[in-house]
Amino acid sequence: MTIDTARVFIGFDSKEVVAYHVLAQSVIEHATMPVSFTPIVLPHLEKTFTRERNPLQTTEFSFSRFLVPALSDFQGWSLFMDCDMLMRADIAELWALRDDRYAVMCVKHDYQPKVETKFLGQTQTKYEKKNWSSFVLFNNAKCRALTTDYVNTATGLELHQFKWLGDDNLIGEVPASWNWLVNEYDHDPEAKNIHFTDGGPYFDEYRNDDYADEWFAMRERTLHVQQRGEA
Numbered sequence: 001m002t003i004d005t006a007r008v009f010i011g012f013d014s015k016e017v018v019a020y021h022v023l024a025q026s027v028i029e030h031a032t033m034p035v036s037f038t039p040i041v042l043p044h045l046e047k048t049f050t051r052e053r054n055p056l057q058t059t060e061f062s063f064s065r066f067l068v069p070a071l072s073d074f075q076g077w078s079l080f081m082d083c084d085m086l087m088r089a090d091i092a093e094l095w096a097l098r099d100d101r102y103a104v105m106c107v108k109h110d111y112q113p114k115v116e117t118k119f120l121g122q123t124q125t126k127y128e129k130k131n132w133s134s135f136v137l138f139n140n141a142k143c144r145a146l147t148t149d150y151v152n153t154a155t156g157l158e159l160h161q162f163k164w165l166g167d168d169n170l171i172g173e174v175p176a177s178w179n180w181l182v183n184e185y186d187h188d189p190e191a192k193n194i195h196f197t198d199g200g201p202y203f204d205e206y207r208n209d210d211y212a213d214e215w216f217a218m219r220e221r222t223l224h225v226q227q228r229g230e231a
Contacts, residue, residue: 011061069143089192102172103142107179
């Protein structure tokens with residue numbers, strides 16, 4: 001019998017190391033199904049990912065995220081998540097939303113950023129389908145256009161706007177609560193996965209962001225996880 005496992009790829013940035021671990025812990029704490037994690041770390045991809053850094057890219061995984069289907073051998077489903085997120089729900093709920101009619105599934109945001117700069121003073125770029133690619137369920141067999149050569153040479157908009165699909169009808173939608181944008185959307189106590197889009201609370205200037213207390217509480221549990229029943 002095959003055991004269904006949620007394959008989760010998380011973007012890893014050397015400036016946000018703690019974010020990766022806190023996000024992974026938040027997924028683990030809420031999950032009721034097996035989960036496997038793969039950090040997308042650029043030094044691990046030196047022989048595969050060769051494109052030069054774009055001055056406009058805000059994270060080290062801005063483009064390498066699109067290697068997820070290839071890293072999954074173009075089989076099954078995989079989830080990509082930006083590292084500046086905090087899971088508040090069971091990933092099994094998300095896994096139940098998968099629909100084989102689609103090549104990818106994501107939250108279809110339609111908004112204009114309220115701030116002009118992102119974390120560490122980086123430019124806040126505005127474009128169609130912004131933040132759609134920050135949380136993506138890949139139906140890997142239907143994403144074969146994302147070869148390593150294509151990911152290394154395609155433009156940023158070709159990648160992030162899913163132009164490689166050739167048909168927007170192949171983009172399925174998941175509820176907005178799975179990629180709830182902090183400081184862009186109003187506070188929602190029922191949000192399933194929150195996204196600190198302009199800089200996580202691990203940066204001093206964002207410590208007062210909405211949901212920051214929850215993030216720090218998860219960080220403390222990540223640092224001091226104890227066995228059940230232990231005093």
